[in-house]
Amino acid sequence: MSHFVKAQWLAEHLSSPDIILIDCRFSLTDSEEGYELYVMDHIKGAFYASLETDLSGPVNKHGGRHPLPDVNILSQFFGSCGISPEKIVVAYDDSQNVFASRIWWLLRYMGHDNVKILKEGYTHYKEKGFPVSTKMPSVQNGVFNPEVKAQMACDKNHVLQASESKKPGTVLIDSREQPRYAGIHEPIDHKAGHIPWSVNMPYAGNIENGIWKTEQELKKRFSPISEKEEIIVYCGSGVTACVNLLAMAESGIDHAKLYPGSWSDWISYPENKIEKST
Structure with a gap:
């Protein structure tokens, strides 16, 4: 539905x-x-x-x-x-x-x-x-x-464990625009880059010419991660990540988790590592 x-x-x-x-x-x-x-x-x-x-x-x-x-x-x-x-x-x-x-x-x-x-x-x-x-x-x-439903969200410690363990059945998704993910441009937060081991799937990729993609198009977009046991989604502050979560649910993926604090929480811990794309 x-x-x-x-x-x-x-x-x-x-x-x-x-x-x-x-x-x-x-x-x-x-x-x-x-x-x-x-x-x-x-x-x-x-x-x-x-x-x-x-x-x-x-x-x-x-x-x-x-x-x-x-x-x-x-x-x-x-x-x-x-x-x-x-x-x-x-x-x-x-x-x-x-x-x-x-x-x-x-x-x-x-x-x-x-x-x-x-x-x-x-x-x-x-x-x-x-x-x-x-x-x-x-x-x-x-x-x-x-x-x-506490299982729908996870905290920094859970994300840290996922980032460090790199389990094959887990994927960590960054929903921000590619320049922010890469650390090339950061207009909001005081540190640029992304959580180590995360992959970039910008939330705007669910929309084309201002129109939401069809269910079949969304299924195709998320097919590489659809079989993952654990999907953790973040963005800058837990807002645009929800667009990806909505799109995933529309495509049939209903077990993905939100990291509510997202990047702005991650960088509030100075000991947390960050990566930038070259």
């Missing part, structure tokens, strides 16, 4: 009480921009989720730039959106699903598998003339009971 829905399907099911919409628009260069766009207009009935304040925890010495939020706090947020086991959550953004993928992963991590992504994004939906609104939905008094 696909992890995506299309704009036409969403418009036809917009009045269903079983659907919860989450607007995830965000800008890494302006943390207020996404909410400002949401206030201007959004899909009718959608709640807003900020990567910085709702989908991430406080930044500390370790844990990366976008640490996982506290389970109880995240549960309260999901409850305030009215998310319960029987609801279908549909998340969207306007950034090729980078931020929507984060909440897709978080919901599954918290035990709610019934979550979809609006494949074409908000602008396409709006340009089709489907219903948008400026009205804010009422905060719900729902209770979200998390059932955390």
